[in-house]
Every structure is written in C-alpha cells, then in structure tokens.
Amino acid sequence: MPFSVLGLSPELLRAVQAEGFSAPTPIQTEAIPAALQGRDVLGSAQTGSGKTLAFALPLLQQLQAAAPSGSRRTAALVLVPTRELATQVGDTLRTLAQQLPRAVKVTVVFGGVSINPQMMGLRGGTDIVVATPGRLLDLLDHNALTLSHVKTLVLDEADRLLDLGFSEELERILALLPRQRQNLFFSATFPVGVQSLAHQLLHDPVRVEVVAEPQDLPDIAQRAIAVDTGRRTQLLRHLITQNAWSRVLVFVATKHATEIVADKLRKAGIDAEPFHGALSQGKRTQVLADFKASRLTVVVATDVAARGIDIAQLPVVVNYDLPRSAVDYTHRIGRTGRAGESGLAVSFVNAASVAHFRLIEKRHQIALALETVAGFEPTEQAVEPAVTATPSPSNGGIKGLRPSKKDKLRAAAAAAKT
Incomplete structure (x- = not known):
C-alpha cells in the first residue's frame, strides 16, 4: 500500500x-x-x-x-x-x-x-x-x-x-x-x-x-553468557576484539558504572565513552554524534538511552547488567536490528542474576542456552533462595507469610482466654 x-x-x-x-x-x-x-x-x-x-x-x-x-x-x-x-x-x-x-x-x-x-x-x-x-x-x-x-x-x-x-x-x-x-x-x-x-x-x-508477525520481527540474534561479576569487563573487551565489533552499545545499571567500564575499556585501547543523565547536553550530543559517525567503538549507557536513540546499523547491544524489568529488556535490545538490518544482543548473566534472567525469558517467551566462553568460565555458584513458612525472629518472617496485625490480635485474645 x-x-x-x-x-x-x-x-x-x-x-x-x-x-x-x-x-x-x-x-x-x-x-x-x-x-x-x-x-x-x-x-x-x-x-x-x-x-x-x-x-x-x-x-x-x-x-x-x-x-x-x-x-x-x-x-x-x-x-x-x-x-x-x-x-x-x-x-x-x-x-x-x-x-x-x-x-x-x-x-x-x-x-x-x-x-x-x-x-x-x-x-x-x-x-x-x-x-x-x-x-x-x-x-x-x-x-x-x-x-x-x-x-x-x-x-x-x-x-x-x-x-x-x-x-x-x-x-x-x-x-x-x-x-x-x-x-x-x-x-x-x-x-x-x-x-x-x-x-x-x-x-x-x-x-x-500492531502485533508483529514473525516475518516482521526485528532480526536480532540473542545470546546469554554466564560470567563471574568481576570478569565482565574483561569478557566484554575479549568479545569486542575477537569479533571485531565496530560499534557496541553497552547497558549498565548506574551512572557510576558507565564511567568505570568506559574508563577500563579506554585503558585497554578501545574507544569508549559513558552516556548518562548527569552529563551535560553538549557532551551527550557529542558522544552520540561520534558514535553515529563510528568515531567511537563503545558507548556505555544507563537506561536513559534505551529510548530516543536511533542509530542506523548498530550491530551489537550488550546487557552488561541485566535490566530491572522485562519491558526494559525489549527496549534495550531494540536499539539493534532496526530498519531491516540484523543485530546481536548479548546478556551477561552472573550467579546472582540467573533467576532474574529466567524471569525475563519467561516474560518474553524465549529460551536461551546459558553459554560459556573459553577462558571466562564462571566459578561463582547460583544460590537458589530458600523459602520456608517458618518466620525468622531476626527478620520478622517472610513477606506474605508473617502474621498480620489482625492475626496477632486474634492470637492475643485466644491466649487471654486460656
């Protein structure tokens, strides 16, 4: 039409x-x-x-x-x-x-x-x-x-x-x-x-x-890589170098993390800049202009960049930190695979975030094999949270299972009658 x-x-x-x-x-x-x-x-x-x-x-x-x-x-x-x-x-x-x-x-x-x-x-x-x-x-x-x-x-x-x-x-x-x-x-x-x-x-x-038909969905390959928390930057550097990624948008959880990760990448010889809400508008504009013109290889961003940035032919998005919500996962990986181009979205999953990543998978109805990269095999073990109906004296019990005020009043009244 x-x-x-x-x-x-x-x-x-x-x-x-x-x-x-x-x-x-x-x-x-x-x-x-x-x-x-x-x-x-x-x-x-x-x-x-x-x-x-x-x-x-x-x-x-x-x-x-x-x-x-x-x-x-x-x-x-x-x-x-x-x-x-x-x-x-x-x-x-x-x-x-x-x-x-x-x-x-x-x-x-x-x-x-x-x-x-x-x-x-x-x-x-x-x-x-x-x-x-x-x-x-x-x-x-x-x-x-x-x-x-x-x-x-x-x-x-x-x-x-x-x-x-x-x-x-x-x-x-x-x-x-x-x-x-x-x-x-x-x-x-x-x-x-x-x-x-x-x-x-x-x-x-x-x-x-508009519900996207399978043939209309963005062509985005998704990968999940298991890695220890302290080795994520090294793994990111390895993947950029090994795969010769020309431009990478990396999402982290905090403004401080954007500065730290970008600085470590620069020290490793990779052109990288942070991007977050505390930067001046002039700096943000310059970073995006350099990224679009391929003068930068990596932009490390908070979720403020998840919307409103339209970069043609952006090949790779990396979730260095997993997003807090499944919706944000969609917006993050949607920065690649635009306008008919193919793209790659990589998520780093440490031991503490395995359960959260499984929730993201469930919400998006996807199932990704948790890969390992040679030389970066994780040593941390995922700990499944123990759920018990017995309240703990130190923390007041489990939310949803601890007695309510009404329960306590009823118990006190019953005790008074005995």
Missing part, C-alpha cells in the same frame, strides 16, 4: 518520498487516516515501527489546513520522556515540513541546558512544541509560552514517561490544556499505569494495535 492512499497532501507525499519512505508501516497505515479525521488514537506497536511518522504527518497536514492567524500560536504539543527523543522527533518534523508551502516553526525544549536560549526561541510564538515535561513546566512558569490554543496533544513513548516518574508533571500540564482537543497516544507497552492514563485522556479512540 502506498502513502498516497492515506489522505496526505501532495506536499507531504513528496516529503516522505524525499526521505526514502516507499510504503507506510502497519502503525502508519492505521493511525494516519484516523488522526487526519480528528479522532483520538491509541497506538501500540513495537520499538522501531514508525510511530513518529504516524503522528508527525497528520500534525503537519492539520497545521497547513488551519487558517493562518496574525501570530504563531502553539497548536500542537508533543511530550516525550528524553532529550534524545525530543531532538529526534523535532528533526523529523522539521525535515518533513520543508516541503510545505507555509513555513512551520517547530521548537524543541528539554532540560539539562540553559533555559534562556529556549525562551528566546519561543519569542514570536511557535506552531509545534516538542518537550520533556519538566522543562515545559519551567517555561510555562516563566510565561514563555501558553498552551491555551493547543489543538492536538501527542504522548510519545507514554510508558517511558511514567517509568521516569513524570506522572505529577503530566497532571499539571494536562490541567493547562484546552479540554476540547485531539489526543494521540503512542506506547510500545501498556502496563497498568499507562492504561489508566489512556482511559483518562482519550475519548472514543481509534485503537491501533
């Missing part, structure tokens, strides 16, 4: 053609016509399925169809969880808008940088704001913009917005928006919190749920 059957303007059809998009993805095929009709949309599809274009094209077409006013008023607000995703969405909107007869101003705002240039950029108004919630509220507090004329709200990566603790900020922002508006709600996963938010926001939405 070509883009021409979706109801897009000739200018936007030229824009998608210029960007090399020959046919819409399933999420675009279903979401774009509904959004163009002004319907609320609840969209669910895997990472890398083309959700950005699914809302960017309708936004731009609706702006062109609106009668021009004397001054620019923010007609569309796109909320995203991370700086990198904000930049990516803004770049997509600006690129597509180049083909339009009437200029569209897209303003991207996020924290971690000075607010003053962003306030200057909002002078004279703007058509579309792409923002992280915290910085948007800062700008609203400075009276740098108003949301009273917003006609369309987009929540992109809604699950990640809630994961990063933006629920209070979202409530404040929603209270400032006009009640009559279109809502486009996109998420890769739909945990309970996201379902509740969708129910609160959406009015009679068109539900677009």
